[in-house]
Amino acid sequence: MMDLSIANFAQIIVACLLIIGLMVGNAVVMVYIERKACGFIQRRPGPYEVGPRGTIQAVCDSMKLLGKQIFIPGNVDWLLFFLAPILAFFPVLLLFLPIPFGKFLTGMRVDEGILLILAFSGIGVISNILAGWSSNNKYGLLGAARAVSQAVAYEIPMIMALLSVIFLSGTLNLSEIVERQGSWPWQWNIVCQPLAFFIYLVSLVGETNRAPFDLPEAESELTAGFHTEYSGMGFALFFLSEYANMLLVSFVCATFFLGGYKGPFLDGFWWMFIKAYLIMVFIVWIRWTFPRVRFDQLLNINWKWLLPLSIINLWVTAVVLRFV
Numbered sequence: 001m002m003d004l005s006i007a008n009f010a011q012i013i014v015a016c017l018l019i020i021g022l023m024v025g026n027a028v029v030m031v032y033i034e035r036k037a038c039g040f041i042q043r044r045p046g047p048y049e050v051g052p053r054g055t056i057q058a059v060c061d062s063m064k065l066l067g068k069q070i071f072i073p074g075n076v077d078w079l080l081f082f083l084a085p086i087l088a089f090f091p092v093l094l095l096f097l098p099i100p101f102g103k104f105l106t107g108m109r110v111d112e113g114i115l116l117i118l119a120f121s122g123i124g125v126i127s128n129i130l131a132g133w134s135s136n137n138k139y140g141l142l143g144a145a146r147a148v149s150q151a152v153a154y155e156i157p158m159i160m161a162l163l164s165v166i167f168l169s170g171t172l173n174l175s176e177i178v179e180r181q182g183s184w185p186w187q188w189n190i191v192c193q194p195l196a197f198f199i200y201l202v203s204l205v206g207e208t209n210r211a212p213f214d215l216p217e218a219e220s221e222l223t224a225g226f227h228t229e230y231s232g233m234g235f236a237l238f239f240l241s242e243y244a245n246m247l248l249v250s251f252v253c254a255t256f257f258l259g260g261y262k263g264p265f266l267d268g269f270w271w272m273f274i275k276a277y278l279i280m281v282f283i284v285w286i287r288w289t290f291p292r293v294r295f296d297q298l299l300n301i302n303w304k305w306l307l308p309l310s311i312i313n314l315w316v317t318a319v320v321l322r323f324v
Helices: 002-041 057-066 078-089 091-096 113-120 123-134 138-169 174-179 194-207 232-257 269-287 295-323
Strands: 100-102
Touching: 002 057, 002 091, 002 232, 002 269, 057 232, 078 091, 078 123, 078 232, 091 113, 091 123, 091 232, 100 174, 100 269, 113 138, 113 174, 113 232, 123 138, 123 232, 138 174, 138 194, 138 232, 138 295, 174 232, 194 232, 194 269, 194 295, 232 269
Parallel strands: none
Antiparallel strands: none
16 A cells, blocks of 8 residues: 555656646747747748747747846735745646546546646636735736636636536546547537537636736736736746646647547547647637737626526536436
8 A cells, every 4th residue: 555655656746747847848839839920920930040940049038037137126025925926836737637648648547637627726816816916016916906807707617618528428537538539520529519619718718818818917008917026037937837827728628628639540648739739829829810808898708708608508518418
């Protein structure tokens, strides 16, 4: 029994180290993809000087950011000011552990894996509150208030969309949800739950504070919102957590709606990454295509459209499963 516990503990430690490497590598890759996508959409080249076609530009910018001095403004709450970026980054490690990258490739097998993800994802909102409150900055406080309102609003239809798939699968285990889908696209949950997929896709943009729903960080209104006063490593942790959360919700989307690690030819972790990064490229495309909405419009989209549609979809799913 002791050997089994030690083995499980060692597995979790190794998984956490791999996840940290994944989070750092994902941020570097996504910065390059985002800049190139932005340049393509705006008809300009994007980074192309540093490295072949600018491939090393993101690495150089990361090293420069880590070497910058951490500037601390006056009259801040020191404990909360330094705790906020830590709470934004490190809890994300736990959220990746239940993700099934392969049939036998999971950091930690949990029967209620989606509950673990939904429970600990709320810590990111707490970090936004602490960052805005402790920095003694009016823009930071306004950004924190917006972040709370937005997270509470868009988390509800997101959970409703996932519940529709859980009803179909009859389990909360992420690996079992993948196993109950086939390898071909017409066997995935997106075919029988297209509305839930659409609701989840819109909600994940709101949950990750990405444009056109980036109201908590709106540069033209709030400078940078809740992390206005952060620099150096503090800003880097917020930066890494944003891209890590994007990757996390994309993995969850691939697991629930797109067959996870299953693919048309050979099942494996590469299918999970291909599907997740296609979703992330879509999120980047949305950012550089649509203008930022007003905050009242942001909430109206959720309370007047997404929430009623998610309730109707969940009700129809329950009725069909009961009587068909």
